[in-house]
Amino acid sequence: MRGTRKRHRLAAAGSAALVATSVLAGCGSGDGGITINVYKYPQENFQKIVDNCNAAADGYEIVYHKLPREADGQREQMVRRLAAGDTGMDVLGLDVTWTAELAEAGWIREFTGQVKDRVEDGTLGPPLDTARYQGKLYGAPDNTNVQLLWYRGDLVQTPPKTWAEMIETGGRLIREGKPGLVEATGKQYEGLVVLFNSLVESAGGTIVGEDGTKAVVDDGAVKALEVLKTFATSDVVDPSFSNAAEDNARLAMEAGQAAFMINWPYVYAAAQAKPEFAKNLRWAPYPAVEGGESTATVGGVNYAVSAFSEHPDESFDAVLCLRNAENQKYAAINDGVPPTIESVYRDPEMAEPYPMREAILETLKNASTRPVTPAYQNVSTVLSTILSPPASIDPRATADRMRTELQDALDSKGVLP
């Protein structure tokens, strides 16, 4: 018995590799030309952008491969293949938090010279910062993202400015027999870390030190834990909060249970399928922690070029096309993802289909980033484990535990939960 387990695993790995290589070989041998394989999350209208770029491309063809829907699954597939030196991946759609890890491991190429200048030209500061590691540019921002407070205009006249105000308003609505729940991402995953990070920054706190090697978890972080605990145990929290990802939150809001939702701007494009609901959907800046400023965690996707790509020049060229102003505008209008090139926000064509662009631009100016460290995945896993379920947080004790386990995670020493 003892051998079979390992043997099965290896056999499975071997056959998976065989399938992968044959599939990739199939891609490459289309018309004898160069194929640039782009790996990105499933973005509904992205194929159209790829087609645009293929029409303009000189001597290569871009093929869009869809990664899994959830961020963890996307990262897993990429790092697994990069660790094995897979040459079949050229352009990678990276979540903004992965830049440091992949750059440190030497799996992605630095943007230099003319390509670098063209990426930096006209791109907003916060998204560009997420593409840098140790002063070098490793990615080209494709879209950025900040969460906004979404609310029902037919139930709420003035949007709340703070979490406390929001909980109060929601509670009042519920007592009046109206939908008053607040939807947010409380599942044990990155979404919970994003929520927590925004609270910490708003409370003026720090989780990980500036250079990404020291766990801090100061009083501001404790304050954030208190707010999260209060929210999770209040009467406005959705019963499914501790199992809700972005889409669960969106669907619950669309189903008419909630008055408020903390979510990314894609919900606006998604809501258009339900005109009845969409006409009452309003947005406001992210609620602040009492006494602090409103700040939201910046998200988004950057393009990187694999260090193992056999066609780096064509790959960089493809990246420049995929993220150009025209294509960013298309993605913003059709897929709801906020652009990273500032001029796109001022494009008159954006006004009607993308009305929340001013709020996004405004929020971006004061956006906060998540800890920058190659061990970000470990940091995120530890944070989401300790924070989950949010209702069981005990601010002081949770903060102490967070400090020790984060330090281990940063040193890649401890056991990941």
Add this chain to the structure above:
Amino acid sequence: MSQAVDTGTAETRPSPKAKAALSEGKKAERRLGLLLCAPAIVIMAAVAGWPIIYSLWLSLQRYDLKFPDRTQFVGLDNYVTVLSNAYWWNAMWITVLITVVSVAIELVLGMALALVMHRTLVGRGIVRTASLIPYGIVTVVAAFSWRYAWTPDTGYLAETIAGGDPVLTEKVPAVMVVILAEVWKTTPFMALLLMAGLALVPDDLLKAAAMDGASAWQRFTRIIVPVMKPAILVALLFRTLDAFRIFDNLFVLTAGSQGTSSVSMLTYNNLIKGLNLGIGSTMSVLIFIVVAVIAFVFIKLFGTAAPGSDSGGRR
């Protein structure tokens, strides 16, 4: 009865002295046999042995793919880290709990199902096929349907049984759901193995016992179970080893959140998600050892027959 079988095996077993007295021809034949087996042995060693040795070697190192420059030999440090970690022990207890509870329930249900399938006179084929359906469904697919069923709003089980509670987000209910999914999925497999064992029970023996006035329960405990013992032990061994390595059900149902990780889930998190080859390999070596111990206990102490061997093993 069992004594008679024992003497039989003892007689057919060659004694060590007989081995020494081999003729030249026999020796040559044996050498040829070994030569013919050699390629298979080499391939087996490369395919099965090498990964085991390699993970042993990795488990002695600090080796994180994220920090390729910081690789170093650390001896048994990783074992100390893992074995003194609360997450690991939590995962170990969860795994043991899932294994013991689900296998126990499966044994009882599987036996009942096997008896029904064995005795059915009408529609025997349909009964057998129908009971095998859960086992035929891909685990991940089945797990997804369980997950949706237990998700509030969309799930019929969450809305009816759980009263709209998100059961998968709390540790105890989540583990219960995982066990339920395991039982639902693998009871048919257990029943199938047990049904093969039931075929070994001679009808004459049961009829004779009935004539002597043994009740149905007495016939079951005094005749059917003892005769079926080898089949039961093999079924238990298979299911225990399988249940101990539980991964796919958990991966889909909870992904190990709220402290529901099994040891395999935890290993996956450290190895694939965390890219920490040192710690991850340490965990897989530990799982390997536990699996080996389980197999050893079953085969040596309980006398489970190794699959394919002709004797009934030691009893």
